[in-house]
Amino acid sequence: MKRNVLIIGAGGVAQVVAHKCAQNNDVLGDIHIASRTLSKCESILETVHAKRAMKQEGVLAAHQVDAMDSAAVAALIRETGAQIVINVGSAFVNMTVMDACIETGAAYIDTAIHEDPAKICEIPPWYGNYEWKKRDLCTEKGVTAILGAGFDPGVVNAFARFAADQMDEVKSIDIVDINAGSHGKYFATNFDPEINFREFTGTVYYWEDQQWKETSMFASGREWDLPVVGTQKAYQSGHDEVHSLAANYPKADVRFWMGFGDHYINVFTVLKNLGLLSEKPVMTAEGQEVVPLKVVKAVLPDPSSLAPDYTGKTCIGDLVKGVKDGKDIEMFVYNVADHKEAFDEVGSQGISYTAGVPPVAAAMLVASGEWDAKTMKNVEEMDPKPFFTLLDKMGLPTRVQIGGLGGEDKAWDA
Amino acid sequence: MKRNVLIIGAGGVAQVVAHKCAQNNDVLGDIHIASRTLSKCESILETVHAKRAMKQEGVLAAHQVDAMDSAAVAALIRETGAQIVINVGSAFVNMTVMDACIETGAAYIDTAIHEDPAKICEIPPWYGNYEWKKRDLCTEKGVTAILGAGFDPGVVNAFARFAADQMDEVKSIDIVDINAGSHGKYFATNFDPEINFREFTGTVYYWEDQQWKETSMFASGREWDLPVVGTQKAYQSGHDEVHSLAANYPKADVRFWMGFGDHYINVFTVLKNLGLLSEKPVMTAEGQEVVPLKVVKAVLPDPSSLAPDYTGKTCIGDLVKGVKDGKDIEMFVYNVADHKEAFDEVGSQGISYTAGVPPVAAAMLVASGEWDAKTMKNVEEMDPKPFFTLLDKMGLPTRVQIGGLGGEDKAWDA
Structure with a gap:
């Protein structure tokens, strides 16, 4: 039940996500990583190879994409055959990446709320301003979206x-x-x-x-x-x-x-x-x-x-x-x-580690079907026990x- | 023995200089003020008129000039007939303004040392890096230059x-x-x-x-x-x-x-x-x-x-x-x-006041001949007593x- 993964972003958290995906590529399949700056993705791949993190032989590839361009993300999902997108890019790209998932049917996982660069601290509940507006559409299309699956939130x-x-x-x-x-x-x-x-x-x-x-x-x-x-x-x-x-x-x-x-x-x-x-x-x-x-x-x-x-x-x-x-x-x-x-x-560092391990655990639970909700969920709406079981093994007991x-x-x- | 004055700069200190020149325009003659931004000069003139600061009827005029352009400053000195230039512009313009004075024969007064925008804190003595290199030329041409005639220096x-x-x-x-x-x-x-x-x-x-x-x-x-x-x-x-x-x-x-x-x-x-x-x-x-x-x-x-x-x-x-x-x-x-x-x-405010009154006193001493050194001087090289006498009357006892x-x-x- 392999589920190829596309990681969006190439910062510190993305590096942890890439390593943890590689360590579990028997469950997750092909691993793709994409950001605005290709060289940052390539640097992350080098660290994965340097640590010999790939559990088994498999695809590990870097791509350039503008994550604010939903059509470009959708095209990359199709090109890579990704079935799960782990979005650890900037907080400004959530909605364009989510739209690409809804369009292609890929599962969507992120670790932080969407933000508009021009606004600080909108009215609560924050999820109601952006993500939750797409919940009915996810249900209708049977698309799994796990929101805020880092450490906190997550x-x-x-x-x-x-x-x-x-x-x-x-x-x-x-x-x-x-x-x-x-x-x-x-x-x-x-x-x-x-x-x-x-x-x-x-x-x-x-x-x-x-x-x-x-x-x-x-x-x-x-x-x-x-x-x-x-x-x-x-x-x-x-x-x-x-x-x-x-x-x-x-x-x-x-x-x-x-x-x-x-x-x-x-x-x-x-x-x-x-x-x-x-x-x-x-x-x-x-x-x-x-x-x-x-x-x-x-x-x-x-x-x-x-x-x-x-x-x-x-x-x-x-x-x-x-x-x-x-x-x-x-x-x-x-x-x-x-x-x-x-x-x-x-x-x-530890802050990136705690943020980057959980979305990979979430992806593995989506891959296994345990968290494949076919709609939009926040983490507290999912069974925590298989999540803790995976996190125990993955370094966050x-x-x-x-x-x-x-x-x-x-x-x-x- | 009137000596028309050109003020370079239009900041807080320049405003004080303009007021004090106006209050003493029986000694100093025509008053001109010039900076990169004409409207700033005009605003200062308005405050002078609002305070009815002109001691007697006379010229009070605003001009636009790029003080980094020595030829432009020299042209303005000639155009205005200024015999004393009080430079209270940015610390970056001293040498171009001084060059214009040397070229035209006008007396030069400033309140702070020259600085190169790209350098911070050059080797001591700071005056040796810029101003003092022009001392022999001032002597040769008989041009008066009073350096650092604010409060401190001054x-x-x-x-x-x-x-x-x-x-x-x-x-x-x-x-x-x-x-x-x-x-x-x-x-x-x-x-x-x-x-x-x-x-x-x-x-x-x-x-x-x-x-x-x-x-x-x-x-x-x-x-x-x-x-x-x-x-x-x-x-x-x-x-x-x-x-x-x-x-x-x-x-x-x-x-x-x-x-x-x-x-x-x-x-x-x-x-x-x-x-x-x-x-x-x-x-x-x-x-x-x-x-x-x-x-x-x-x-x-x-x-x-x-x-x-x-x-x-x-x-x-x-x-x-x-x-x-x-x-x-x-x-x-x-x-x-x-x-x-x-x-x-x-x-x-008081900081601008203490910096702006002394160069006007210095200009009045140049006008009277007491400080008309016909060479380059720092303030401690001049007789302090007539300076104090003027400052006592001008608000800085x-x-x-x-x-x-x-x-x-x-x-x-x-």
């Missing part, structure tokens, strides 16, 4: 589902994302700085008391005492998964907390207050029109360049509170990943603390 | 000369520049951000033990307990006047100290460490070549926009130590200026503390 949605399935009622879902690693640079973002900063410049939406509420970045923070990484400060942030989990668990409060050190906050605050994170063009004294955020991106380290020196661990998990048999219960479902181990295996943070610690299936 | 050079004249031997000259005012913005520079930041990104040169020594910005700081503004922290910085005073008082240590708050230092440090203060172009992901510093300049408030809300005072002075009749002596020679008073008088900081406080001529 695995954390499955964490929430896993905990919720063990409760009669879910009261709250708090997703906590801590990167306790160190890249050794003065300042860097772990993802494309443009996307990274866009996440934090707008309104922070969260779901509480069955309604959308608003706060602003760094206004709501608390300390979390987490496994392995210890006590860390995290702040409420806007994040994709809040928008689908709120729809699927409308009675629960849903919040996302991102860990930030004081240094990150200081740099971010300076840049934001000066207007340097703006996506709106300014005019220099010389009459050149420039988008400040794109200049900030240009001076920051390329996130993929951080990998060789990145050390330390990440801890990402869901604290889920609810009621079972009339009693309050809590579980913390989580994963700990290591930057150096990620680099040793696939040449990427799921653990649980029973009774909440600091409770009995065990593997999810122990 | 008045502080005269402060040093005034103190030195009362000593048998000068041991040290420490120039301290404190702006204890508040503009109410998150962050702003008081001068063109491009020039302001360029001052602080390079090596800090100072003169000690009869040789050039080096430190870096914010590496050497100390608290100063000053008149009116109180205790303030200032840091050794590179500054023009160190380079001429070291040549004229080679046996004295010469240092410059600039006051900075922790917030300024934090913003500056973030921008510098990220590479956003670089004058070297970077390439965005979209292939646009951009100079980061020019984008920072574009997002920061226009310094001239700060004036209406600026409150508080500046204190700039020289602590001069030496020996007189075998005994150690110290004097602090200084001025205190007020932002709001400056705005009320000429519509500019000179005071002295005898015995050093905190000593008996009196007017310079009391």
Whole structure:
């Protein structure tokens, strides 16, 4: 039941996806990777060969495509015979790539929400502005689309589902994302700085008391005492998964907390207050029109360049509170990943690793039929157990603390 | 003995210069102002008329000129009959404007050192790289050129000369520049951000033990307990006047100290460490070549926009130590200026005021013959007393503390 794969994008996450597809090409078949810049795809292929990552002999090919051009993507799907498209390109290409999948019948998997370059932080639920508008069309055409199948969103949605399935009622879902690693640079973002900063410049939406509420970045923070990484400060942030989990668990409060050190906050605050994170063009004294955020991106380290020196661990998990048999219960479902181990295996840092492994697991579940939904789904709408089983084997084991943070610690299936 | 004046530049300092020339047009004659952007000159003329600043009826006219084009400046000098050029344009135009003066015989006055846009912080003495190379030519042609006749450089050079004249031997000259005012913005520079930041990104040169020594910005700081503004922290910085005073008082240590708050230092440090203060172009992901510093300049408030809300005072002075009749002596020679008073008088903030009044005083001394040197001079090479007498009347009174900081406080001529 081979399902040839086309990977869209050639950044740090795409490299992880390529390696993991190669390691599982007995399940996934031919592997194609395409981006605007052919040489970036070719560089990724070289790292796959250097690590001897191909499980068995097979096709591994690079292509050039403008992912904003839906017809070009559709043509490439047909040319490559791809049956599954893993879109880890820029957040601006989701809808054109999805349209190409709907047109050709290929399954679509992505790891982050669609964004319009000209807009920051649209009204919630974010999926309702773009992706969900195509749900009926996917159903009609029998096209599988798995939305937000990275780590967060993605695995954390499955964490929430896993905990919720063990409760009669879910009261709250708090997703906590801590990167306790160190890249050794003065300042860097772990993802494309443009996307990274866009996440934090707008309104922070969260779901509480069955309604959308608003706060602003760094206004709501608390300390979390987490496994392995210890006590860390995290702040409420806007994040994709809040928008689908709120729809699927409308009675629960849903919040996302991102860990930030004081240094990150200081740099971010300076840049934001000066207007340097703006996506709106300014005019220099010389009459050149420039988008400040794109200049900030240009001076920051390329996130993929951080990998060789990145050390330390990440801890990402869901604290889920609810009621079972009339009693309050809590579980913390989580994963700990290591930057150096990620680099040793696939040449990427841990943040790219955690984002890039899950969509490959999702693709394997689509290939096996277990997640071949023939419609559009967010990850929490799919059975989490086969997903965790694959992730355990692929390097991202799921653990649980029973009774909440600091409770009995065990593997999810122990 | 009228000497028609041509002002080059149309920024905040140029506005002060225009007002002060107008207030003294009985001495200075016709007043012309020219810059790349005619409308900026016209706006300044409007403020002069609004304040009824013209002492007597006379010519006040705006012109467009590219000050990088020496022949164009020379043509404008001839066309306007200007006998004194006050150059308060960008630091990049000094040499082309000076060349035009040498060609036409007009006297030249500026307030800051020449800079090459492509270079930051050249080897000391800075004047030796550009201006002083033209000294012999000025002498030969009998052209007066008064270099660095703003406040610092400028008045502080005269402060040093005034103190030195009362000593048998000068041991040290420490120039301290404190702006204890508040503009109410998150962050702003008081001068063109491009020039302001360029001052602080390079090596800090100072003169000690009869040789050039080096430190870096914010590496050497100390608290100063000053008149009116109180205790303030200032840091050794590179500054023009160190380079001429070291040549004229080679046996004295010469240092410059600039006051900075922790917030300024934090913003500056973030921008510098990220590479956003670089004058070297970077390439965005979209292939646009951009100079980061020019984008920072574009997002920061226009310094001239700060004036209406600026409150508080500046204190700039020289602590001069030496020996007189075998005994150690110290004097602090200084001025205190007020932002709001400056705005009320000429519509500019205090920093522009302190920089813009002195070159007009210098022009009046050139007109009167007292400073008509017929060669190139730095301010400390001229008699400071008529300069102070004019500055007292023009809004920048000179005071002295005898015995050093905190000593008996009196007017310079009391």
